[in-house]
Amino acid sequence: MDKELLRVVIILIGMLVMISMLLWHFFKSLRERREVDDYFDDSEYGLGSDDFEVDDDDDEMDIFPMREPVDGDALLDEESIKPTHKESPQAASKTQSKTALPALIEFSIVARADEGFNGEDLFDAFERVGLIYGSVKVFERIDHNRLVDFAVASMIDPGTFPDTQLEEFYCPGIVFYMQPRELDKPLVVFDDFIETIDTLATELDGVVWDNQRQPLTAETIAQFRQMLAH
Structure with missing residues (x-):
């Protein structure tokens, strides 16, 4: 080749x-x-264009639909938590004992001096025994719950004390009053009531009167304590 x-x-x-x-x-x-x-294979997985549609109104979070929020109140049985208004025997007894108490106890201190008590002397003495000048312009004993145990008013109508020009204010006496039915521990408050009156009577040089405008005696105090103890 x-x-x-x-x-x-x-x-x-x-x-x-x-x-x-x-x-x-x-x-x-x-x-x-x-x-x-x-x-x-599209037919195996159902991904044909006719079967797969996107809703333009739905956002991406619609892929995982959120559960409805749980209403906690609906989980409680209303009947099981519905309060009953039936008064217990103990509460009924306590209510009855309250009505047996005097509605009001009113004692007074009357000045020995003819001119009466001076405003400045009163304010100083009230402050020393822990009385507070209240919004209604009388002095009050306030407990730890910010509630009034008893109050002190002037004998001059309408019973208020001025908050200015105290040196010019005079009154013949002061009136102490408490409402035992409104108190949780009326006997405890009454003892503080009497102690405060005795202290102020000594400091201001006054005479203590009972609710009958008679000199307050140990027997009258004992009677009131007995009523309040029940």
């Missing part, structure tokens, strides 16, 4: 090899694409 023919044969063989390689790559790629398409 001459050289020219051998060259043609080699070229043809080379072309055949190249064509074979191209065909092999083509069929391999085609087979791989078919396998991938078979793996993601």
Whole structure:
């Protein structure tokens, strides 16, 4: 075989090899694409365009719908927590004992001096025994709950004390009053009531009167204490 023919044969063989390689790559790629398409089959997973719609009105959080908020009050049985208004025997007894107490106890201190008590002296003495000048312009004993135990008024109508020009104010006496039915511990308050009156009577130089405008005696105090003890 001459050289020219051998060259043609080699070229043809080379072309055949190249064509074979191209065909092999083509069929391999085609087979791989078919396998991938078979793996993601739309009909198997229901992802057809007609079945999958997006609601433009819903935001992304609609993917995970929120549960309705729990109403805590609805979890409680209303009947089980409904308060009863039936008064217990103990409460009824306490109410009856309250009505047996005097509605008002009123004692007074009357000045020995003809001019009566001076405003400045009264304010100083009231402050020393812990009485507070209240919004209604009388002095009050205030408990730890900010409630009034008893009050002190002037004998001059309308019973108030001025908050200015105290040196010019005079009154013939002062009146102490308490309402036992409104108190949780009327006997305890009454003892403080009497102690305060005695202290002020000594400091202001006055005479203590009972509710009958008679000198207050130990017997009258004992009677009131007995009533308040029940």
